[in-house]
Amino acid sequence: MTRRGEFGVIDELFAPLARGNPAGLALTDDAALLDVVPGHEIVATTDALVEGVHFHADDAPDLIGRKLLRVSLSDLAAMGAEPYVYLLTLAVPPGCGDAWLERFTGGLAQDQREFDIHLAGGDTVSTEGTLVLSLTAFGIVPSGQALRRSAATEGEDLWTSGTIGDSALALEAMHAGFEAAEVAFLRDRYLLPRPRIALGTALRGVASACIDVSDGLVADLGHVCRSSGIGGEVWTASIPLSRPARAVLGADTELIRTVLGGGDDYELLFCAPPERREDIETLAQGCGVAVTRIGRMHDGDGVVVLDAKGAEISLTFHGYAHF
Amino acid sequence: MTRRGEFGVIDELFAPLARGNPAGLALTDDAALLDVVPGHEIVATTDALVEGVHFHADDAPDLIGRKLLRVSLSDLAAMGAEPYVYLLTLAVPPGCGDAWLERFTGGLAQDQREFDIHLAGGDTVSTEGTLVLSLTAFGIVPSGQALRRSAATEGEDLWTSGTIGDSALALEAMHAGFEAAEVAFLRDRYLLPRPRIALGTALRGVASACIDVSDGLVADLGHVCRSSGIGGEVWTASIPLSRPARAVLGADTELIRTVLGGGDDYELLFCAPPERREDIETLAQGCGVAVTRIGRMHDGDGVVVLDAKGAEISLTFHGYAHF
Numbered sequence: 001m002t003r004r005g006e007f008g009v010i011d012e013l014f015a016p017l018a019r020g021n022p023a024g025l026a027l028t029d030d031a032a033l034l035d036v037v038p039g040h041e042i043v044a045t046t047d048a049l050v051e052g053v054h055f056h057a058d059d060a061p062d063l064i065g066r067k068l069l070r071v072s073l074s075d076l077a078a079m080g081a082e083p084y085v086y087l088l089t090l091a092v093p094p095g096c097g098d099a100w101l102e103r104f105t106g107g108l109a110q111d112q113r114e115f116d117i118h119l120a121g122g123d124t125v126s127t128e129g130t131l132v133l134s135l136t137a138f139g140i141v142p143s144g145q146a147l148r149r150s151a152a153t154e155g156e157d158l159w160t161s162g163t164i165g166d167s168a169l170a171l172e173a174m175h176a177g178f179e180a181a182e183v184a185f186l187r188d189r190y191l192l193p194r195p196r197i198a199l200g201t202a203l204r205g206v207a208s209a210c211i212d213v214s215d216g217l218v219a220d221l222g223h224v225c226r227s228s229g230i231g232g233e234v235w236t237a238s239i240p241l242s243r244p245a246r247a248v249l250g251a252d253t254e255l256i257r258t259v260l261g262g263g264d265d266y267e268l269l270f271c272a273p274p275e276r277r278e279d280i281e282t283l284a285q286g287c288g289v290a291v292t293r294i295g296r297m298h299d300g301d302g303v304v305v306l307d308a309k310g311a312e313i314s315l316t317f318h319g320y321a322h323f
Numbered sequence: 324m325t326r327r328g329e330f331g332v333i334d335e336l337f338a339p340l341a342r343g344n345p346a347g348l349a350l351t352d353d354a355a356l357l358d359v360v361p362g363h364e365i366v367a368t369t370d371a372l373v374e375g376v377h378f379h380a381d382d383a384p385d386l387i388g389r390k391l392l393r394v395s396l397s398d399l400a401a402m403g404a405e406p407y408v409y410l411l412t413l414a415v416p417p418g419c420g421d422a423w424l425e426r427f428t429g430g431l432a433q434d435q436r437e438f439d440i441h442l443a444g445g446d447t448v449s450t451e452g453t454l455v456l457s458l459t460a461f462g463i464v465p466s467g468q469a470l471r472r473s474a475a476t477e478g479e480d481l482w483t484s485g486t487i488g489d490s491a492l493a494l495e496a497m498h499a500g501f502e503a504a505e506v507a508f509l510r511d512r513y514l515l516p517r518p519r520i521a522l523g524t525a526l527r528g529v530a531s532a533c534i535d536v537s538d539g540l541v542a543d544l545g546h547v548c549r550s551s552g553i554g555g556e557v558w559t560a561s562i563p564l565s566r567p568a569r570a571v572l573g574a575d576t577e578l579i580r581t582v583l584g585g586g587d588d589y590e591l592l593f594c595a596p597p598e599r600r601e602d603i604e605t606l607a608q609g610c611g612v613a614v615t616r617i618g619r620m621h622d623g624d625g626v627v628v629l630d631a632k633g634a635e636i637s638l639t640f641h642g643y644a645h646f
Contacts, residue, residue, distance in 0.1 A: 028550045029472050030398040030534060031368035031462075036359045044367075044443070045354035046410040046459060050450040075353040087369040089412075089457040120367070127373040129453030134412040134446070136369060136459040139354075149352050211353060227351045 009124060013105045014088075017112060017119035023085045024120035032087065032120035034138060042084070043139040043146060045075035051131040061100050062107030063191050064133070069111050070193045071214070072137035074266040077200035078212040080147040081139025085120035089134045091127040115197065145204045150227035152209035152271040158232060158295035159207075159280065161196050161268045163189075163242040164217055165249075168262020172255060173248045182244035189242075193266035198287040200268060206279055207272045213265035218315060220269055221295075221303050228271075231300035236260070237308035240292040260305060260315065271297055332447060336428045337411075340435060340442035346408045347443035355410065355443035357461060364466050365407070368398035371457040380454070384423050385430030386514050387456070392434050393516045394537070395460035397589040400523035401535040403470040404462025408443035412457045414450040438520065468527045473550035475532035475594040481555060481618035482530075482603065484519050484590045486512075486565040487540055488572075491585020495578060496571045505567035512565075516589035521610040523591060529602055530595045536588035541638060543592055544618075544626050551594075554623035559583070560631035563615040583628060583638065594620055 010027055018024035023032050036042055047068070051057055055064050069086065076083055088108075092101075112118055117137070166189035173183045196212075203210060209228055211220050217239070221232045236256055241249065249255050272280055277293070284291040305313045333350055341347035346355050359365055370391070374380055378387050392409065399406055411431075415424075435441055440460070489512035496506045519535075526533060532551055534543050540562070544555045559579055564572065572578050595603055600616070607614040628636045 025471070025473075028546075030401045031366045031404075033402075033464075033469055034357075034365040034367055035466070036365065038361055042357040042359065042365060043354045044357055044410060044459070044461070046412050046444060046446050048412045048414055048446045048448045048455075048457070050414045050448055050452070050455075052451050053449055078353045079356075081354075087367060087459055089369050089371045091371055091373045091414075091455045091457075121369060123370045123457070125371045125373055126376055127453060127455065128375050129373070129455070130450060132371075132373075132414045132450065132452070132455040132457075134371070134414075134455075134457045136367070136410055138367070141356075143358070146356055148348070150348075223351075 009101060013101055014119060014122065017105060017108055021085055021118035021120065024118065027121060032085065039143050040140050041143050041146065043076055043079045043081040043141055044136060045072050046134060046136040047071045047075070048132060048134040061103035065104040065107035066111045066192060068133050068135050069108060070195050072135050073115055073195035073197060074193055074212040074214070076137055076139035077196045078147065078210050078268060079139065079141060080145060080200045080204040080210065081141040082201055083115050083117035083197065084138045084140050085118050086135055086137040087120060088122035090124045091132040092124060093127050093129065093131055096131055115195070147200065147203060147207055147210035149209050149211050149224050152224050152228035152230060152297050154230055154297055154299050156208060156271040156273055156297045157277065157293050158234065158297060159270050159272065159291050160240065160294050161199055161289050161291050162194065163240045163245060164213065164265050164267060165245050165259030165262055166242050167264035168258045169245050169248045169255065172258060173244070176248065178248060182247055185242065185244045190264055195266060196268045196289055199284060199289045202283040202287055203270060206276055206283065207270040210268055210270040213267050213269050214263055216261040216263040217265070217269065218260045218303050218305065224271065225301060225303060231298050231302055231304065232295060233298060233304045233306060234295040235306050236313065238292060238294045240290065257315065332424060336424055337442060337445065340428060340431055344408055344441035344443065347441065350444060355408065360463070362466050363463050364469065366399055366402045366404040366462040366464055366469060367459060368395050369457060369459040370394045370398070371455060374454040384426035385433070388427040388430030389434045389515060391456050391458050392431060393518050394589070395458050396438055396518035396520060397516055397535040397537070399460055399462035400519045401470065401533050401591060402462065402464060403468060403523045403527040403533065404464040405524055406438050406440035406520060407461045407463050408441050409458055409460040410443060411445035413447045414455040415447060416450050416452065416454055419454055438518070470523065470526060470530055470533035472532050472534050472547050475547050475551035475553060475620050477553050477620055477622050479531060479594040479596055479620045480600065480616050481557065481594055481620060482614050483563065483592050483617050484522055484612050484614050485517070486563045486568060487536065487588050487590060488568050488582030488585055489565050490587035491581045492568050492571045492578065495581060496567070499571065501571060505570055508565065508567045513587055518589060519591045519612055522607060522612045525606040525610055526593060529599055529606065530593040533591055533593040536590050536592050537586055539584040539586040540588070540592065541583045541626050541628065547594065548624060548626060554621050554625055554627065555618060556621060556627045556629060557618040558629050559636065561615060561617045563613065580638065
């Protein structure tokens with residue numbers, strides 16, 4: 001329980017997060033007012049994190065806040081949108097008091113500065129159950145220029161940003177007793193996604209389809225294939241891996257399945273015509289993000305995964321499903 | 324657990340709710356795209372309902388869905404906005420299966436038709452804890468015309484729509500063994516709020532400040548006073564009561580405190596200059612909603628409650644606080 005009371009929590013912890021953008025009306029009203037520059041659209045995305053499912057009760061509260069915000073920012077990046085404001089809903093159990101909320105909002109404040117986004121409203125309620133956090137983030141995109149899952153076409157390249165598999169391999173690395181530095185690197189990739197905002201906006205008008213890798217590389221490519229009505233092919237030998245991920249993989253080649261299916265990468269997976277390869281390399285360099293061609297889109301449907309010799313790898317998972 | 328799986332639930336239960344508005348991109352993308360007519364703003368509001376706090380596990384799932392949607396619609400009404408689309412987040416415990424989700428989405432479908440609003444996105448996650456629902460609703464309002472809490476001025480009338488206290492008295496009526504019909508009326512008022520959308524939009528340019536009564540009449544008037552920097556006065560003898568509420572009150576005059584502090588009324592509480600009285604009566608009639616003058620705004624700060632003889636009633640509550 002908190003000594004501040006509900007309205008004290010709003011005034012002292014949340015209202016400062018709403019300063020800097022008029023949309024939140026200083027949290028004094030029933031709702032936020034989103035004012036759109038003519039010729040632009042608002043992108044809205046919502047995500048929930050649940051204690052015991054997405055994080056542990058004793059995880060650092062500031063990191064929980066930052067991951068919550070960053071998961072939604074990654075969705076905005078995948079649509080090519082620039083961050084604008086967000087709404088926050090907390091279902092708070094009795095064990096979450098002032099100290100927890102202070103650290104949680106401290107984490108949000110830190111990432112608000114990094115990603116130029118502000119709180120604009122929300123709802124805080126009590127629960128006798130577990131802590132549930134949900135966040136709705138808003139981004140701005142020029143009208144008609146949002147990146148969509150459904151616009152991939154046959155013959156296009158398949159690209160990914162950054163490295164794939166780090167989050168999924170973090171757990172393996174811990175169990176297998178890898179070096180502390182490697183485990184820490186992988187665990188950090190899991191705890192603190194890097195939303196590729198700059199890359200997402202730079203890809204407007206260049207990439208056809210785009211998605212962020214949250215369910216897993218193959219599952220998310222499957223979403224693109226299904227939405228676009230075509231098939232996709234992934235070359236495992238081309239998938240970019242971090243040095244710690246390669247170290248973990250070296251011990252067990254079967255772990256490539258973990259890389260393909262793991263999820264929580266929050267990298268951008270996108271399609272573009274072959275003639276844009278040079279443009280893409282250049283714009284990615286400008287964003288300070290590595291990009292790698294890892295496959296291509298073809299006629300047909302579904303996802304095919306090929307190993308270094310061109311043999312198909314059969315997969316039995318379909319990304320993380322919540323039911 | 325559900326036999327459909329997460330993506331099946333989206334395709335079969337949620338996607339049909341997104342038909343009829345392009346903003347949801349048929350739920351195939353990472354986010355919704357909100358396209359705004361030039362000269363308009365988007366109002367965004369978010370609310371959470373938690374099992375065991377806001378509803379019981381064995382409440383009818385369709386009514387839970389409808390209340391969830393209506394609570395947010397009431398916020399839109401208080402801002403003078405017309406419903407547009409909404410995002411939905413569910414943290415679903417193992418006990419909530421297909422049958423529950425079917426009835427829940429059935430309730431949403433029913434109210435989507437009544438209030439002309441469509442699903443545009445969301446997130447469904449599993450939890451080992453209790454069911455937590457959160458909803459972000461979007462409304463449209465002509466730029467600069469949103470009703471705000473902060474615009475009340477000294478000398479204005481204080482009005483409410485409908486009747487006050489029904490929800491709070493439902494529990495009293497059940498315990499005190501009142502007639503089934505009266506209990507049913509009051510309980511229905513609690514379970515199924517009537518968002519005053521038509522009245523809210525009609526009040527644009529007429530009312531100064533507006534809020535919906537969710538925390539309780541006195542607490543919500545307190546929010547208006549604080550935001551507007553003035554004081555407010557409520558006449559208990561003028562507060563509109565339903566016939567069942569009067570029957571319950573008749574047995575115990577102390578229960579007027581329950582009416583003043585109870586909350587969950589979802590009526591509009593608004594301020595307007597005395598010269599607009601006739602306009603307000605006329606426009607409310609056009610909306611088929613009763614409106615009643617129940618006080619006035621004055622110099623100073625805070626809320627004063629006066630009984631039929633003009634004596635001040637002292638109150639020790641401050642609305643429902645969640646911590």
